[in-house]
Amino acid sequence: MEKVFHGIEEFTKSSSVFKTILALALYFGAIHFNVALILFAALFLPLSEALSVLCFLLVFVLLPVDENSIFGRKLSRYISKHICNYFPITLHIEDTEAFDPNRAYVFGYEPHSVFPIGIAALSDNVGLMPLPKIKALASSAAFYIPFLRHIWTWLGFSPVTKKNFISLLEAGYSCILVPGGLRETHFMEHDCEIAFLKERRGFVRIAMEMGQPLVPVFCFGQTNAYKWRKAPWKLIRNLATSLKIFPLFFWGIYGSPIPFKKPLYVVVGRPIELEKNPQPTKEQIAKVHSQFIEALQDLFERYKALAGYTNLKFKII
Numbered sequence: 001m002e003k004v005f006h007g008i009e010e011f012t013k014s015s016s017v018f019k020t021i022l023a024l025a026l027y028f029g030a031i032h033f034n035v036a037l038i039l040f041a042a043l044f045l046p047l048s049e050a051l052s053v054l055c056f057l058l059v060f061v062l063l064p065v066d067e068n069s070i071f072g073r074k075l076s077r078y079i080s081k082h083i084c085n086y087f088p089i090t091l092h093i094e095d096t097e098a099f100d101p102n103r104a105y106v107f108g109y110e111p112h113s114v115f116p117i118g119i120a121a122l123s124d125n126v127g128l129m130p131l132p133k134i135k136a137l138a139s140s141a142a143f144y145i146p147f148l149r150h151i152w153t154w155l156g157f158s159p160v161t162k163k164n165f166i167s168l169l170e171a172g173y174s175c176i177l178v179p180g181g182l183r184e185t186h187f188m189e190h191d192c193e194i195a196f197l198k199e200r201r202g203f204v205r206i207a208m209e210m211g212q213p214l215v216p217v218f219c220f221g222q223t224n225a226y227k228w229r230k231a232p233w234k235l236i237r238n239l240a241t242s243l244k245i246f247p248l249f250f251w252g253i254y255g256s257p258i259p260f261k262k263p264l265y266v267v268v269g270r271p272i273e274l275e276k277n278p279q280p281t282k283e284q285i286a287k288v289h290s291q292f293i294e295a296l297q298d299l300f301e302r303y304k305a306l307a308g309y310t311n312l313k314f315k316i317i
Helices: 017-028 030-044 047-062 070-086 117-122 140-144 148-154 162-170 182-187 202-210 234-242 282-303
Strands: 003-005 089-093 106-110 134-138 157-159 174-177 192-195 214-220 227-230 248-251 264-268 313-316
Touching: 017 030, 017 070, 030 047, 030 148, 047 148, 070 117, 070 148, 089 117, 106 117, 106 202, 106 282, 117 134, 117 214, 117 264, 134 140, 134 162, 140 148, 140 157, 148 157, 157 162, 162 174, 162 202, 182 192, 202 214, 202 282, 214 282, 264 282, 282 313
Parallel strands: 089 264, 106 174, 106 214, 134 157, 134 174, 192 313
Antiparallel strands: 003 089, 214 264, 227 248
C-alpha cells in the first residue's frame, strides 16, 4: 500500500522558530562550533587556557556514548521532530506492505549532496517507516568529532565500516547508507543530481551475503538546501576526499551551517528481494548492482514531476 506523509504532519505539529533553530544548530552546527572554539582559543586565549580548551574537546572525543541514554533519546527525538518540520520533508513510501517488521533491509539512499538531510525522515525517532529498528551509516571520521559523535549516535547514526554494517544486520537492524558516500560530493553539479554508484558494489555484496533486500531511496530537493562551490584546485579536492572531509565550500542562511528552507521529497522504492548467497561471484554481484541502479533511475524518473523537479537531470557515474 502506497503511503505519503506530507511535511511529516502525522508526526509533528508546527515548530516554534526558536526550537527549530536550536534543533538545526545541534544537527548541523557541531563541526562549525568545534572550529570556532579552536580558533577562539588559539587567537584570543593564553597558551595554558588554549591547551585546556583542547583537552576539554579531547575528553568529548574519548568519552563513551550511551546510545540508550534517556537524555540522548529525548534530544534525538526533539531534533528529528523539528528538522522534519523545518523544510518540510515529504516521505513517500511506495509500498508499506512490502516491508516485514521482522526483517532487516539495506537502504541505498541517493544523492549524498552536501549532507543527506532526508535520512532524518527514515529514522526510528520519527517512526514513519514500518520497521522498528533502523540505523543510518555515516563516515567513521564523524565519530571522532567532539559533540557531533554524541548527537549522531543518539540520532541513530553508526560508523560505516564493513564489520559494523554486518553486525547491525545480524542484530536485526535495517541499515541506511549512501553508496556514493562523501566521494560523491567530488562530482556534484548544479542543476543535476549525481550518484557515484558504478564503482560502489560493496553494499550489494553484503546484502547478498546476508540475504537482506535492497531498497532504493531518492531524495529530491536536498542539493538546494545549501549553496556550495567546489574547492578551486583538483589536488585540494582529492586530498580532502582522501581525508574524508568535504572537498567543497558550503553555506546556508546568512553564511551559517543552517540550511535553506527548501521542501524535500523522499521516495522509498519497493524492496529488491535477494536470496542469501554467502559467496556471490562478481557476475552475480554485477547483476544485482545493475538491478539496483535501474530501480533507482526508475524511481527518479517516475517521481521527479510529482516532487516538482520536471526538468531535473540525474546522472549515475
